[in-house]
Amino acid sequence: MQPLVLYDTTSKLPGNQWSPNPAKPRFALGYKGLPFVTIWVEYSEIATVLKSIGAKQIKRLDGSDAYTVPVVSDPNTGALITDSLEIASYLEKTYPEKPIFPNNSEALIRAFDSAYKTLTFPAVKFILGRTAEIMSPDSAKFFIGVRSKDFNLPWDEFTSEGPKREAQWELLEKAYNTMYDWYQKSNGKWIMGDTFSYADIIVACFVLWYKRVLKEDEWARICSWNGGKWAQLLTDVEKECNLA
Ligand SMILES: N[C@@H](CCC(=O)N[C@@H](CS)C(=O)NCC(=O)O)C(=O)O
Structure with missing residues (x-):
């Protein structure tokens, strides 16, 4: 199995991670024991990087379009998913072992x-x-x-x-x-x-x-x-x- 790719946003902190929404797929991938690599993106570069890979945009509260992390790319299926909840749903359907939506x-x-x-x-x-x-x-x-x-x-x-x-x-x-x-x-x-x-x-x-x-x-x-x-x-x- 090829590792999935998680787009997350970085920081000045050791270990980079801080952001709650990209942390959710990281935890879900870890729980399911799926291999993954992380691409750490500067907050100011999120739109440029995600546009270049063809990610979907989401709507901001004011209705405008935005590129946001997390995005997960799965080379095993060709899927490219935006939004933490949609990623969770995708992972559950594609890799049902160790359910994160049990019962x-x-x-x-x-x-x-x-x-x-x-x-x-x-x-x-x-x-x-x-x-x-x-x-x-x-x-x-x-x-x-x-x-x-x-x-x-x-x-x-x-x-x-x-x-x-x-x-x-x-x-x-x-x-x-x-x-x-x-x-x-x-x-x-x-x-x-x-x-x-x-x-x-x-x-x-x-x-x-x-x-x-x-x-x-x-x-x-x-x-x-x-x-x-x-x-x-x-x-x-x-x-x-x-x-x-
Ligand atoms: N509903 C989205 C929200 C994602 C979100 O707001 N991500 C922030 C980082 S935590 C982001 O990428 N923001 C970029 C921006 O606002 O331009 C999800 O849960 O995936």
């Missing part, structure tokens, strides 16, 4: 993905602010432009310290308290009890993002929530996906 759960996990985004999206502005700090200058400039446009807000809304940042923290903690309640309803460490699924990958990949871009004391704050649930979940998912 016919794809429809429900798609709903979970949407609920997760709605819950956390309003609370991550300061994390996007920190993300620009781990990028090369050209990528940071591009990132600041597109994220300000997405939220329709000036960049200082993402970087301001003090009460505005504290309000974001409180919103994020509240979101994770809600998610903790969801996990508490499951009899096991995964959201589907003892059955691991792509839903746990979704949660872990966002926690990974926080761990990679936040300052040490900020990451420690997240680690203190819900009895350490989120750092532990990330460790468990990394292990399950052979990425520890």
Whole structure:
């Protein structure tokens, strides 16, 4: 079998990885034990690189077209897939062993993905602010432009310290308290009890993002929530996906 190719975006951090959406196929590929190589692309170069390989565009919130990572190219089938959820769906159909949508759960996990985004999206502005700090200058400039446009807000809304940042923290903690309640309803460490699924990958990949871009004391704050649930979940998912 030839290795699949994952297009991910890089950073100044050792090991490059930071971005939650490309992390999801990385974890899914690792869980299924499929061989893959990663092509690390500067954020400012995503459109150029993905256009050159003929990747599909997605719609931004304002309706404009954008090239985004992750993209997965599978030389075994000739498939070229854009969007983390579509990649998960493709991997499951093409390589059904070690299911990430067990017990016919794809429809429900798609709903979970949407609920997760709605819950956390309003609370991550300061994390996007920190993300620009781990990028090369050209990528940071591009990132600041597109994220300000997405939220329709000036960049200082993402970087301001003090009460505005504290309000974001409180919103994020509240979101994770809600998610903790969801996990508490499951009899096991995964959201589907003892059955691991792509839903746990979704949660872990966002926690990974926080761990990679936040300052040490900020990451420690997240680690203190819900009895350490989120750092532990990330460790468990990394292990399950052979990425520890
Ligand atoms: N729904 C998409 C979102 C992907 C996405 O927003 N990717 C970001 C990196 S995490 C990106 O490539 N952005 C490029 C841009 O906004 O121009 C997915 O999950 O694949």
